[in-house]
Structures are given as structure tokens and as C-alpha cells.
Amino acid sequence: MTFPKSVRLVEVGPRDGLQNEPNPIDTATKLELIDRLGAAGIAYIEAASFVSPKWVPQMADHREVMTGLTRRQGVTYAALSPNLKGLEAALECGVEEVAVFGAASEAFSQKNINCSVAESLERFIPVLERAQQAGVRVRGYVSCVLGCPYEGEIAPAKVAEVSKALYEMGCYEVSLGDTIGTGTPLAAKRMIEAVSRDIPMDKLAAHFHDTYGQALANLYAVLEEGISVVDSSVAGLGGCPYAKGASGNVASEDVVYLLNGLGIETGIDLEALADTGTWITQTIGRPNRSKVGVALAAK
Template sequence: MSLPDRVKIVEVSPRDGLQNEKGIIAAAVKIELIDRLTSAGFQNIEAASFVSPKWVPQMADGAEVMLGIQRLPDTIYSVLTPNMRGFNDALAVRADEVVIFGSASEAFSQKNINCSIAESIARFEPVAQAAKAAGLRLRGSISCSLGCPYQGETPIQSVVDVAQRFLALGCDEIDVADTIGVGTPKRVRQVMDAVTRIIDPARISGHFHDTYGQSLANILASLEAGISIFHTSVAGLGGCPYAKGATGNVATEDVLFMMDGLDIETGVDLNEVVDIGMWISAHLGRKTASRAGSALAARKAA
């Protein structure tokens, strides 16, 4: 299969990238990050999460952040909404898209929320109905699609089953997420091929963590399977508390550099993203995890 001419990059650093940071990051910094990402040309930015601050204190300022950003009309600003309270909060701050989530691993679901996969997704029915009634986009994210920290490899049929459930709820887009970064290209291709047999590939996205350095190869395998939406995080921010040594989401700069080399349009300014990655990394007191970002920044400084 030929590769797509254009892909959509969903920038997840303001939410997935920052949520596990130990030190609380000021809302003003998050707002500046989102504004700079908007300026760089992203079509879709995962901006906040309306979960209980007891569980994710870093995301407690979601409303302040959403109300403080400078929006562009063609940009989708997404928020995570685990329940109706979260949905109502998202509605109040004019989110463009709400995101619900479920695991493809029965062990992960039982271990983390003490219920089955089917029960966990059934809990999202009122959120899905409310989102559709309000005219909002709805996205479903399938965690542990390539592997689970408790049961090992995730059965492909489990991923397909969750994708079908999300489709039945009315999801406009469905993420196949490698939460702990254990996927390899062959397995990714098998999973993507199975999911796209029942769902239009235009509605499927790939969300890869780079724990074992496989993310770019996994994205290429996904492109070959007809996928044209990918989640990335500037400077490779993020991580997974369930995967020891996890290095976070695939770096946006690395993906943009690869897309440029494949002559695939993204609409995103790589040079601006490099600057953003260096800026947020300096603020967090660490080096960027992006190899392309480091190389391009060094070239600009020379």
C-alpha cells in the first residue's frame, strides 16, 4: 500500500506529556506551551484532563488552562473526560473534543479500576451520549493495545473488540495506544490490519511510547497499514507509571523529521517545534528526549 500524502499529528504534550511530572507546573506555562503549539500549526492538541485532582494533581488546573489559551478556529482542543462530572467541566470550558478511554487488557482493567473491560466502557455511555447531544467530537483511546504490564502480550481480538465497542458508542476517532511501548512493527501491522478490517482507517490513530526505541518503526508500519493520524509529544515528554524505564511518548520532532523525509505533509512547522521542545525541556530542567530536536537545535546554534 502506498503511503498517505498527509497525516494529522495530535500533539499530546500538554496532557499526556506533563501529567506524570512530579513538580506542579504553573498554569501559565501550560498555557504558553499550548499557544506555542497552536502557532506551530497543529490541527489537534490534547490540552487538559478533567479527572479527579486526587489521582492526577498535575491536571487540577484544566479549566484555568482551557480558558486561558488563545484558540484558532481550525484547531481541535481535546480534553480527557472519565465521567459526567468531567464532561460537564469540559463543556463549560468549550472543549472541541472529549476523550474516553478503556484498556484492551482484562488484567489491566481489573488491576486498575476493579472491573471488566466491558463494564469500564459501559460507564462511558452517558458521556458519549452527552457529547453527541452537544455536538462535540468524541474520541476513544484503547490502552495496552500492544502489551500489558500484568498479562504480557495483548490478544489482537481484544483490541478489535474494544474498537467495536467504541465505534458503537459513536467515537469519531479511535486510538490504538501502545501504553508501555512494547510494540514492534510486525505486531503493530497485525493489530492495525485487524482493526482496519472493521473500521475505516481514516478514523484510527496510532499512539506509541518509545520505551524500547520502536516508535518510529511502528509509525512506519502503521502508515503502511493505511493509518494517517498519530499522537506525539514535543521533546518526548511523558511516560508510563506501569513501565519501568519508560522514556515517554514518541517525540514530535522525530516524527516530523521522518515525515519530511517521506514527503508526507503535516502542516506543522518543524523549526518552531524544535524551539518549543528546547524551551519546555529547559523549563523542566532536563535535556530534550528528541534526537532530531537535539540535532536540529545544535545545527541552528552552530
């Protein structure tokens, strides 16, 4: 088995982790979180989401966040911008990279964004064209790659089809999301094998949720296949909106601890990252869902 020599961590805590928080989190806290993550050595941070505040009230201060952050050299600060309006606003704020998101499940696409998978992909074409004009790179997300809250299991071929469409449209990287965290290692391997027939392995990322406690096992399985980009969230911030009380994103600290144990380079200071997880969960009054973070804090 050949593991990658190094892994790039995509920190989604400030965006995916905070977006479902019911109580407003002030902009200063978000900015400090982003700064602490950069100081810990994380080189890619998803900082905000340029969507309607009506749908995601927690991200209403996206302009203040994007323009207020202290940019560190070598760190990419990205934002979600699923439509042209969001992209234009993000460009005005000097965003360097944006993300769009599709789904591998028809039912999820209909319930989440009120259109079919094909229609959702069509909508991204002008977004990618405009981003390319502006010299901004676009990352693509595919949700429900290992299961859907409405449809159950999802065929790997469907995941491959949606991923290929995003890649051919111009997404430089496609992040494969186990949105409800029901995947298991063999299913994760089979899904990655199917997608990598159409897209080079180094253009794929794993975005695995830990709802059923399988995220690290699933990540280990796809690292063996050659995946070298992993999305995670400090302190495991972010619940799963489709599974009440369930944890959402895999914790960045736990991923880094795993990678350290495998001798895979990340360039991340685990102690500083764990301190950040302790700080943010105490600040917003949330439990720390990182096993590693809790263990280090108890020392």
C-alpha cells in the same frame, strides 16, 4: 506500498506528556506551551484532563487551562473526560472535543480503573450520549494494544473487540495505544489489520510509546497500512508510569522529521516545533527526549 498524502498529528504533550510530572507546573507555562504548539502549525492539541485532582494532581488546573488558552483558528483544543462529571466540567469550559479511554487488557483495566473492560465501556455510554447532545465529538483511546505490564502480549482480536465497541458507541476516531511501548513493527501491522476489519482505516490513529525505542519503526509499519493520524508528544514528554525511567510518548519532532522524509504533508513547521521542545524541557528541567530536537538545537 501507499503512504497517506497527509497525516494529522495529535499533540498530547500538554496532557499525556505533563500529567506524570512530579513537580507542579504552573498554568502560565502550560498555556504558553499550548500556544507555541499552535503557532508551529499543530492543528489538534490535547490540552487538559478533567479527572479528579486526587488521581492526577498535575491536571488540577484543567478549568484555568481550558478557559485561559488563546484559541487559534483551525486548531482543535481537546480534553480527556472519562466520566460524566468530567464531561460537564469540560463543557462549562467550552471544550470542542473530548476523549474517553478503555483498555484491551483485563488486568490493566482492573488495576487502572478498578473495573472490567466491559464495565469500563458501559460507563462511557452516558458520556457519549451527553457529548452528542452538546454537539461535542468524542475520541476513543484503547490502551495496551501491543502489550500489557501485567498480562504480557495482547491478542489483536481483543484490541479489535474493544475498538469496535468504542466506534459503535459513537467515537468518531479510535486511537490505538501501545502504552508500555513493547510493540514491534510486525505486531503493529497485525494489530492494525485486525482492527481495520471492523473499523475504517481513516477512523483509526496510532499512539505509540517509545519505551523500547520502536515507536518510529512501528509508525512506519502502520503508515504503510494506511494510518493517517498519529498521536505524539513534543520533546517526547511523558514517561511510562509502568516502566521506571523509561521514555513514554514518541517525540513529535521525530515523527514530523520522518513524515517530511516520506513526502507526507503535516502543515507543521519543524524548526518552530523543535524550538518549543527545547523551551519546555528547559523550563521544567527535563531532558529533551527528541533525537531530532537535540540534533537541531546543536546546529
